[in-house]
Amino acid sequence: MNATPSPLSPLVHLVDDDEAVRASLALLISTVGLRVQGWSDPQVFLREFPRQDIGAIVLDVRMPGMSGLAVLEALAAQGADQPVIMLTGHGTVDMCRRAFKGGAAEFLEKPVDDEALLEALQNAVRQHVRSRERLSADRVARERYAQLSEREREVAGLIVEGLTNKEIGRALALSPRTVETHRANLFAKLQAESLAQLVRQYAALIAEDGGTP
Template sequence: MNAPLSPLVHLIDDDEAVRTSLALLISTVGLRVQGWSDPQQFLREFPRQDIGAIVLDVRMPGISGLAVLDTLVAQGVDQPVIMLTGHGTVEMCRRAFKAGAAEFLEKPVDDEALLEALQNAVRQHVKSRERLVADRSARERYAQLSEREKEVAGLIVEGLTNKEIGRALSLSPRTVETHRANLFAKLQAESLAQLIRKYAAVIDEDGFP
């Protein structure tokens, strides 16, 4: 079985010397680096499924880093973006953060500051993807419930007892217990706390009861 690849940092800067030096620096903390000299090519070709982060120079010929950032956000790209610039202004910094940048650093960039920002960004992205997978799994399991089980689940999350659920749905306590056991098994929830933690948001979106 192959070991999982380390996170990949996409480095977009038209200056080859900058790309080379930053790539060497970033690799010292175990992150892989892919350099891009052409931001348009990057937008066309970079794999959206990668776990990692993006380091993006603000001033480049043809299209600015801020315009690239706007495009990434519009496309729903979830990799955190760290902006670099040699001529930063307060307005530029403000606009970058407003557009969704994770960090804004000035050149010549401090090595420790960049590495810390990258490691924080990668950890953030890993957690974000893990939550996405967990949410998808929760929705798929919830979809397996019958309509009645969904109603019971909604009332359980609201804090109702079996007797109260039975009165609300005109069911016997034994029938509620059966539905409760079935939905707990289907949702792979071992406790009420786990059910609420994993499924409260999904149940609320569904509109039950």
């Protein structure tokens, strides 16, 4: 049964100068609940497509004015993070190698197999959702970590190293009660409910900051 795309569903940008190809692929892609926006001009696409979209890009290799491989390079240079699936009617080993080296998620030959394209798209969208979730979580973690005082950062670094409150007190010349206060404050600011969560979410950030004195 076909799935009707929701206004909130991921958006697939379909870049191909052939109107008939865009129409048929858009119809196919919409059957799995993904929205589609077609682009006939790759340069207009590069100028105007919204970078914040969750989804993927389906990109034809051979187009007048600008090749799909050149578009792929431009996307990478612009820092676009949407996975790209390349389509071509005249694939070569060198072309395939260049596409993957340029960051393409998949390289499919026309006439493209419907199931292969849909599977590649769904995998690409899932990959993009996970990537954006990681970026969002990292941004939130950095914002929370920025709230810590210098002393709280020192305590956090020693906690991650596995030191007890008494050992942290000796290392920083603090009373155990003061260490406990700093510990409670930093756990509250980082919204960490356990030591395991603190280590999992903040160990890399603490190490990056140099967390220990």
